[in-house]
Amino acid sequence: xxxxxxCTCPKTPDRRAAWRVVQYRCNFSAFNxxxxxxxxxxxxxxxxxxxYWRTAAAYIETLPGFTDDEPWPPAGWxxxxxxxxx
Ligand SMILES: [Zn+2]
Ligand SMILES: [Zn+2]
Numbered sequence: 001x002x003x004x005x006x007c008t009c010p011k012t013p014d015r016r017a018a019w020r021v022v023q024y025r026c027n028f029s030a031f032n033x034x035x036x037x038x039x040x041x042x043x044x045x046x047x048x049x050x051x052y053w054r055t056a057a058a059y060i061e062t063l064p065g066f067t068d069d070e071p072w073p074p075a076g077w078x079x080x081x082x083x084x085x086x
Contacts, residue, residue, distance in 0.1 A: 006053030007046045016059065018048040020066040027054075047071065 009015050023043035026036050041054040045066060050073045 005055070006044075006051035008049045008051060009046060016063065018046050019063050020045050020047060020070060021060060021063050022052070022066045023054075024060070024065065 007015065007019070009018065021042055022045045023036075023039075025039060025042050027039045027041070027043070028034060028036050040056045042056070042060045043052065043054050044060070044063065045052050047070060
């Protein structure tokens with residue numbers, strides 16, 4: 001449970017280039033009433049396979065944050081990742 005659980009991309013060296021931190025050390029979901037709640041874990045999304053997972057691993061610090069410029073999953077995607085914190 002340390003690196004890229006959820007990401008189904010090939011395990012190439014540049015795999016992490018597609019990873020974005022969606023929720024940095026916090027949680028934002030229906031579970032907490034859509035309020036940003038501090039957490040040890042961060043939410044990561046892969047822009048290639050659209051996987052979403054949460055992790056407390058150190059590589060979080062090396063990933064870029066998600067911005068509004070990033071693409072959203074294709075229309076009709078069945079399991080969209082949670083929205084970034086407002
Ligand atoms: Zn991926
Ligand atoms: Zn947040």
